[in-house]
Amino acid sequence: MRLPVRLFWLIPFLSCISAHRIEIDPGLKECFFESLQPQDKMTVTYEVGASSGNHLDIDFYVTEPLGETIYTSFKQSQGTFSIQATQAGRYTYCFSNEMSSYARKILSFNVHGTLYVSDEEHIAPVEQEIRDLSTGLQLVKDEQAYFVVRERVHRNTAESTNSRVKWWAIVQTGILFALGGWNLHYLKSWFEVKRVL
Template identity: 55%
Template structure:
């Protein structure tokens, strides 16, 4: 009976704690600025940061992730999307930054997700159901990240389509105006050939 209670309490704690290990955010990085965040990790903890630029400029951003000693563990330059996964080699505060310093005008909207797995020594007794729940939670996090990525991509494509539609509309209006102006000028020019000029 005590084993069953221990298993149920472990399952409950995993279900409560695991959603807290994954988080999604949307930020606006101002032109010429950078935004940095951090996570406190212990040795063997795993962390993944995935991001997607949803608006602004050429939809690109600089990203890097560093350990407490300042060593760069992952770096992307002018990417619209990316993901960096690490396993902590040292205890301490791991920092990740989004930089828009290459842009002087355009602010960037960045959606990003951070999720991780807390390392548990294999020597610890882990019930099979707890292991399966952890695997399920990791799988659900991956599905959630993929859905958020698809939403951002759909928003980006919709903005592109609407922008293209607006440009086509205004180009058509401009063409119509040019045609009317050319027709009016041609009528005026041809009319001048048929005018009778009197010499006094």
């Protein structure tokens, strides 16, 4: 009976994850925050999945509770950032599309972390196995999320290429028929008998 109670108390300390998909209009930024305690860990992974322009990039930065920027990344299509909190407070991470004046970006990102438990030496073997399984499961989830975004990017690229090839073939066919008609008209004018009165 004691083991289920201990497992119940372990649930809040397991890794937590949240996955998001947002659209960021040109000239704007979206910010989110996580409240962390000292030695808590947080990881943010992101990838630009689609854009109304040609560039699949975004600016990303993280600020600590006192407002100092601790990480910046400019014009990247994907990235990962991990931190172990040194002080308690609100850690803010922002995705910025301010450098773009016309392209809307569709961004997928995952946030996961581990809450620090100070009594590490008294963890039962079953609890340690659960934590290890949770960490392994988190890695699998991250990989799956990454593959979903990559598949979406490649599908959008393939559909865009297919559309361009189709319209180029239609334009070439139109040009071919126009040239054929002009050649027939031009050759016919050479063989016409012109009467002079």
